[in-house]
Amino acid sequence: MSETPNETGGTVRGEWPLYEVFVRGKRGLNHVHVGSLHAPDDEMAIRHARDVYTRRNEGVSIWVVRSSEITASSPDEKDPLFAPSGDKVYRHPTFYDIPADVPHM
Amino acid sequence: MTTETPEAQLGQEPGAQQREAEFEAQFRRTIEAKDRIEPRDWMPEAYRKTLIRQVAQHAHSEIIGMQPEGNWISRAPSLRRKAILLAKVQDEAGHGLYLYSATETLGATRNELTEKLIAGRQKYSSIFNYPALSYADVGTIGWLVDGAAIVNQVPLCRTSFGPYGRAMIRICKEESFHQRQGYELLMTMMRGTDEQREMVQESVNRFWWPALMMFGPPDDDSPNTAQSMAWGIKTHTNDELRQKFVDMSVPQAEALGVTFPDEGLQWNEERGHYDFTQPDWSEFWAVVKGNGPCNVQRLAHRKKAWDDGAWVREAAMAFAEKSAEAAAPGADTDSPDSGAARAEEVAR
Numbered sequence: 001m002s003e004t005p006n007e008t009g010g011t012v013r014g015e016w017p018l019y020e021v022f023v024r025g026k027r028g029l030n031h032v033h034v035g036s037l038h039a040p041d042d043e044m045a046i047r048h049a050r051d052v053y054t055r056r057n058e059g060v061s062i063w064v065v066r067s068s069e070i071t072a073s074s075p076d077e078k079d080p081l082f083a084p085s086g087d088k089v090y091r092h093p094t095f096y097d098i099p100a101d102v103p104h105m
Numbered sequence: 106m107t108t109e110t111p112e113a114q115l116g117q118e119p120g121a122q123q124r125e126a127e128f129e130a131q132f133r134r135t136i137e138a139k140d141r142i143e144p145r146d147w148m149p150e151a152y153r154k155t156l157i158r159q160v161a162q163h164a165h166s167e168i169i170g171m172q173p174e175g176n177w178i179s180r181a182p183s184l185r186r187k188a189i190l191l192a193k194v195q196d197e198a199g200h201g202l203y204l205y206s207a208t209e210t211l212g213a214t215r216n217e218l219t220e221k222l223i224a225g226r227q228k229y230s231s232i233f234n235y236p237a238l239s240y241a242d243v244g245t246i247g248w249l250v251d252g253a254a255i256v257n258q259v260p261l262c263r264t265s266f267g268p269y270g271r272a273m274i275r276i277c278k279e280e281s282f283h284q285r286q287g288y289e290l291l292m293t294m295m296r297g298t299d300e301q302r303e304m305v306q307e308s309v310n311r312f313w314w315p316a317l318m319m320f321g322p323p324d325d326d327s328p329n330t331a332q333s334m335a336w337g338i339k340t341h342t343n344d345e346l347r348q349k350f351v352d353m354s355v356p357q358a359e360a361l362g363v364t365f366p367d368e369g370l371q372w373n374e375e376r377g378h379y380d381f382t383q384p385d386w387s388e389f390w391a392v393v394k395g396n397g398p399c400n401v402q403r404l405a406h407r408k409k410a411w412d413d414g415a416w417v418r419e420a421a422m423a424f425a426e427k428s429a430e431a432a433a434p435g436a437d438t439d440s441p442d443s444g445a446a447r448a449e450e451v452a453r
Contacts, residue, residue, distance in 0.1 A: 016421070036206045040421040041425035044421065051199075055195070055279075
């Protein structure tokens with residue numbers, strides 16, 4: 001659940017590094033971020049993820065990645081970052097008026 | 106930071122104050138729209154502190170909450186009951202971990218929170234300072250204690266801080282198993298002997314008042330509620346949730362064939378709710394301040410588990426570091442290729 005790769009994402013001496021966990025619910029679905037956990041290494045992170053996030057058959061596949069390896073967009077810059085798509089309403093099908101009697105459209 | 110940071114000077118810039126005000130306005134708009142605050146958004150320091158305190162307390166409660174029932178795992182009367190109880194206690198550990206993760210998004214560290222708990226500087230729910238004296242308590246805890254927790258937690262799924270709300274959704278899904286296994290256990294005992302029925306009633310008598318206290322002090326005596334509601338952290342007052350719990354529990358008790366130890370408990374047609382007697386709030390404050398039946402024992406046990414586990418945490422870390430060293434290219438050879446291999450590794 002740490003969407004913040006902050007200093008806790010690195011290795012604090014005496015504390016296992018933080019990992020982000022992604023689970024594929026079933027075949028055909030995306031892996032989805034479900035939370036985070038601490039583990040000494042990648043392999044143990046997978047094992048811990050199984051115990052913490054899939055106790056009830058929640059998934060068929062798990063990804064783990066060190067939180068410190070994630071680069072995230074900055075919330076302060078979200079306006080300039082996403083602005084280019086904001087004014088392009090013509091990308092949506094609802095932008096176009098089609099007479100109601102035209103079938104299958 | 107190795108130099109005098111630009112951030113430090115930023116504070117004195119005339120534009121900084123204006124930027125701060127813009128952030129605050131954005132935060133307020135998000136809350137008013139009942140949208141979620143996410144970890145990297147700007148938030149008032151007091152909001153962050155309140156959340157860390159509340160979510161850490163919640164996490165600690167799940168972890169300490171393993172103790173009262175954990176005692177009964179080896180004493181469960183059948184393999185079926187043992188497997189159920191084991192799964193339930195394991196869930197509590199999981200719930201603690203989800204919540205610790207949520208606090209970490211606010212900048213707290215796991216070790217720091219555990220150490221604060223052990224030092225008595227952060228609290229956990231007072232209910233876990235009461236002992237589980239009989240096996241019927243396993244059922245009563247599932248029915249009433251987890252039942253009260255569900256009433257508390259369902260509205261928290263829509264709390265304003267995203268990671269906390271998402272942890273609550275996950276927890277609530279699993280909590281329903283906890284309540285049902287408890288109620289089913291009590292139903293089984295109620296179909297048994299007179300002695301078993303007495304055990305259930307005695308257990309319910311002991312847990313009723315502490316369960317009512319789980320919602321926290323009355324609204325008049327809960328100074329943080331107004332601010333937490335303004336921030337969208339809480340969405341209902343303590344008294345509203347307590348009433349809801351009583352209304353839900355009475356018909357369940359009737360179906361089970363037990364009574365609650367409250368002579369003032371009766372349906373109020375006008376209000377459309379049950380009237381009930383308030384628990385002894387002086388007892389509540391005494392337990393919060395550390396004078397409950399099991400406060401010392403609970404913390405001592407947690408400290409022992411933390412201390413005893415230290416070598417495991419260290420050994421796992423040392424093993425991981427050693428394995429990484431051994432796996433690094435050119436770790437034990439000085440072949441001319443090793444430099445190229447390293448370069449390739451970096452390029453990837």
